[in-house]
Amino acid sequence: MKPAAFDYVRASSAEEALEVLAKEGADARILAGGQSFMAMLNMRLARPKLLVDIMRIGSLDRIEEIEGEIVVGAAVRQAKLLGWDKLKAKLPLVALALPWTGHVQTRSRGTICGSIAHADPSAEMPLSLVALSGSVHLRSLKKRRRVRAADYITGMMNTARADEEMIEAVSFPVVAEHGYGFREIARRHGDFAIVACAAIVSSKGIRLAVGGVADRPEVRDWPGLSGSALDDALNRFAYELDARQDVHATARYRRELVRRVGRAVIEEAVQCHS
Template sequence: MKPAPFDYVRAETLDEALGALAEGGEEARIIAGGQSLVPMLNMRLARPSVLVDVMRIDALSKIEPKNGRVEIGAGVRQVALERWAALAGTLPLVAAMMPWVGHAQTRSRGTVCGSLAHADPSAELPLALLALDGEVKLRSKRAKRTLPANEFFLGMMATAVAPGEMIEAIVLPAHPMGTGTAFREVARRHGDYAIVACAAIARPGGATRLAIGGVADVPQAVALPDPSDPDFDDQLNEFAWSLNARDDLHASARYRRDLVRTLGRRTVEEAVACRS
């Protein structure tokens, strides 16, 4: 199939992009890498009246570490983040995830913020944003606002981005000293969307956070005790049931719950072992 007719604006500045979005209203969409949006256009699952291309806006193409946080602009391609020299030392959880994000071909075109805007609950980058307690910077022609990850994702492929608004950047906290991280995923093939993905962060003092993707309509996270705690398995089991897993063509609900329990424990144990 081919997409429905639309107008195309290649913005050279952020003001130009925001102006085009404001004029287009609910019928306007941002396009960056296009790895999620273009297939939806071709299948006519999305029918915008105007596409606003932001990939020529230099201000959006930066990865900027500052004040213990890393800001990633809307024009940063996934491959640029994957190859960022400071990634492993600054955001080790993201570094572990990046090889699992699609395939090398799609990472060379897709953007970090584009994956978040698509909000597929099985995708790795939305999971990273939630696991790290990141923030999303939104901007329209009239205003700016910042949302925490747990307020940004509203449901399966649904976000809090309003008409006339775009993701300007995301902000992730840098890796604090003494923190351990780990990531594990089960998929039918490497590069496919996750059946279950687990991201764990073990902070100094024993606090552990486990985030799960691929089960609920949005990524979910829970605070857990140390794996050696007698209550650990019971709390993890309770969390697995709270995700309301469903049967589909890829896996049964029972299999997903079992993966949350087994893979989740291994991921937390790995994060705790990496804590220094």
């Protein structure tokens, strides 16, 4: 199918993009890498009157370290972050998770912020941002506000973003001394995850974040558990999740993956921490 007719604006500054959003409201949508949105337009799941292309705005194409956080601008493509020479040292979890996001071809166009804006429950970048207690920087013509990633994603492809707001950047806290693990189960590498698990181990305890199970990333923190106590905790977590059932997997299978893959990534993170 072809998309419904739309107008197109290539914004040359963030202010220009925000002016369009303020004027057109829900009739206008941001176009970033187009890797999710073009498919939605083609299937006519979205029918905006106007697309605002932000990919030529130089000020949004920046990766910066600011006060202990890595701030990734809205025009930074996934391939650029993956190729950033400090990624492994500053954001080890993102370095583990990003190669699972789509394919070389989709990463060369798709942005980090676009993936978070899209809020697919199986996507790796929203999961990583929530796992790391990161933030989403929203901006409208009138104000800027910063929202915790866990509060930003309100449901399946639903977010706290207002129509006149754009994600200007997202920020990942730098906590490099922790141990990290990431794995996912998908039909083929590059497909969306049936279940994705991210583990962070520190001297304070264990954090497990899971994607693909419920309608948004879910996180659980435990003090340093091991052996059967950890198995029991994983069982409880899996049981309490509102696991989805769809053409790809049953809810029961997803819960089983949380137990098994969750355990594996925690062990991976423990090894990396010690």
